[in-house]
Amino acid sequence: MSSDVMVSAELAGPAPRGSAGVLEAYAHSVMNTFGPPKRVFVRGEGCYVWDADGRRHLDLLAGIAVNALGHAHPTVLAAVTGQISTLGHVSNFFATPAQVALATRLAGLTGDDDAKVFFTNSGTEANEAAFKLTRMTGRTKIISTEGAFHGRSMGALAVTHNPKYRAPFEPLPGEVTFVPYGDAEALAAVVDETVAAVVLEPIQGENGVVVPSAGYLARARELCDAAGALLWIDEVQTGMGRTGSWLVHTAQGVRADVVTLAKGLGNGFPIGACIATGRAATMLQPGSHGSTFGGNPVAAIAGLAVMNVIERDGLLDQVTATGEHLVSVVMGLGHPLVSEVRGRGLLRGIVLNADVGPAVADLALEAGFVINAPRPHVLRIAPPLVVTPAQLDTFVEALPGLLDAASGAAS
Numbered sequence: 001m002s003s004d005v006m007v008s009a010e011l012a013g014p015a016p017r018g019s020a021g022v023l024e025a026y027a028h029s030v031m032n033t034f035g036p037p038k039r040v041f042v043r044g045e046g047c048y049v050w051d052a053d054g055r056r057h058l059d060l061l062a063g064i065a066v067n068a069l070g071h072a073h074p075t076v077l078a079a080v081t082g083q084i085s086t087l088g089h090v091s092n093f094f095a096t097p098a099q100v101a102l103a104t105r106l107a108g109l110t111g112d113d114d115a116k117v118f119f120t121n122s123g124t125e126a127n128e129a130a131f132k133l134t135r136m137t138g139r140t141k142i143i144s145t146e147g148a149f150h151g152r153s154m155g156a157l158a159v160t161h162n163p164k165y166r167a168p169f170e171p172l173p174g175e176v177t178f179v180p181y182g183d184a185e186a187l188a189a190v191v192d193e194t195v196a197a198v199v200l201e202p203i204q205g206e207n208g209v210v211v212p213s214a215g216y217l218a219r220a221r222e223l224c225d226a227a228g229a230l231l232w233i234d235e236v237q238t239g240m241g242r243t244g245s246w247l248v249h250t251a252q253g254v255r256a257d258v259v260t261l262a263k264g265l266g267n268g269f270p271i272g273a274c275i276a277t278g279r280a281a282t283m284l285q286p287g288s289h290g291s292t293f294g295g296n297p298v299a300a301i302a303g304l305a306v307m308n309v310i311e312r313d314g315l316l317d318q319v320t321a322t323g324e325h326l327v328s329v330v331m332g333l334g335h336p337l338v339s340e341v342r343g344r345g346l347l348r349g350i351v352l353n354a355d356v357g358p359a360v361a362d363l364a365l366e367a368g369f370v371i372n373a374p375r376p377h378v379l380r381i382a383p384p385l386v387v388t389p390a391q392l393d394t395f396v397e398a399l400p401g402l403l404d405a406a407s408g409a410a411s
């Protein structure tokens with residue numbers, strides 16, 4: 001092996017000291033924006049991840065709806081190593097075949113032949129691009145919703161609702177009005193000819209997997225059309241097959257002017273996209289936006305690999321079936337703490353009758369399952385799309401014990 005070749009373990013520094021040593025160094029050197037990490041993970045394969053102490057966990061969160069094909073998927077691995085071995089980065093002064101192929105593929109998801117893509121490195125940046133695009137309408141008002149999450153940069157934060165995230169950073173850009181989510185009449189009351197855009201998640205992931213009533217997106221489309229406003233749909237969490245269709249809104253027959261994507265698109269390789277259709281597709285022009293890394297060929301090839309595997313392996317239908325299996329086995333438990341399982345496909349919220357979500361998530365981790373609690377009364381299950389019913393069953397079998405232990409500790 002040449003001296004140029006360093007395996008990732010060598011690059012990560014001195015001999016592993018187990019989780020405790022890494023966490024100590026983390027506390028010293030990493031900004032405390034996330035609170036103390038709950039585990040140190042060193043390896044993943046399929047739906048499993050191993051921590052620095054050698055313990056295996058079933059990954060039912062997938063890096064927050066990111067690792068769609070699971071860890072170390074051979075097709076992604078081959079595509080990414082092949083691309084980075086050939087050409088890793090060129091900047092946006094130049095084009096690459098991977099970037100253009102992925103743009104074509106993503107634009108095609110909208111059903112508009114003239115849709116165009118701006119590539120980013122995250123969901124936040126995809127929304128930031130969308131936010132800037134809305135200013136090209138000559139209007140500045142944006143309608144967002146209570147409970148909305150669109151990211152943490154100043155623009156994305158401006159359309160994010162959580163007062164805890166917003167308050168320290170005000171004033172935020174834009175004139176943003178928040179209306180109750182899922183309430184078409186509340187939208188109708190504020191969408192007029194002064195509104196640049198309405199921004200909506202088709203399902204609110206961070207707010208606890210909240211599903212609006214049928215027809216909500218279609219009504220938003222009508223209201224935007226009548227007012228000449230843009231409909232900006234944030235599919236960062238819901239898109240790329242997570243709910244059993246490529247995009248939630250197109251599956252409902254709704255056209256968006258702007259669609260944002262990230263999370264599942266690169267299977268863990270950082271990539272996001274802002275896709276615009278119709279008149280919105282040409283609103284951003286030279287000088288109006290940019291990115292050094294956006295559309296990087298390695299990121300783009302990861303996205304292409306993900307899309308190819310989802311299609312090749314029939315994962316959209318599989319996600320629908322696996323998601324329905326999860327609902328039926330969880331509800332089949334008849335556990336008094338579980339009130340419902342909401343969501344679609346493999347973006348699910350197990351809604352609890354008490355605020356024991358964080359305690360259940362911690363106990364689940366102890367028991368070898370990665371989940372999280374986006375709200376105190378909601379457990380989020382967003383596993384790799386390739387998860388099997390049998391793998392989900394191992395969690396569901398453990399769930400009553402976790403719920404009982406958490407409620408016992410709480411009372």
Ligand SMILES: *Cc1c(COP(=O)(O)O)cnc(C)c1O
Binds near residue numbers: 121
């Ligand atoms: C995660 C998320 C974002 C932000 O994406 P990042 O990649 O974390 O910047 C934006 N919108 C929604 C709906 C998300 O779930």
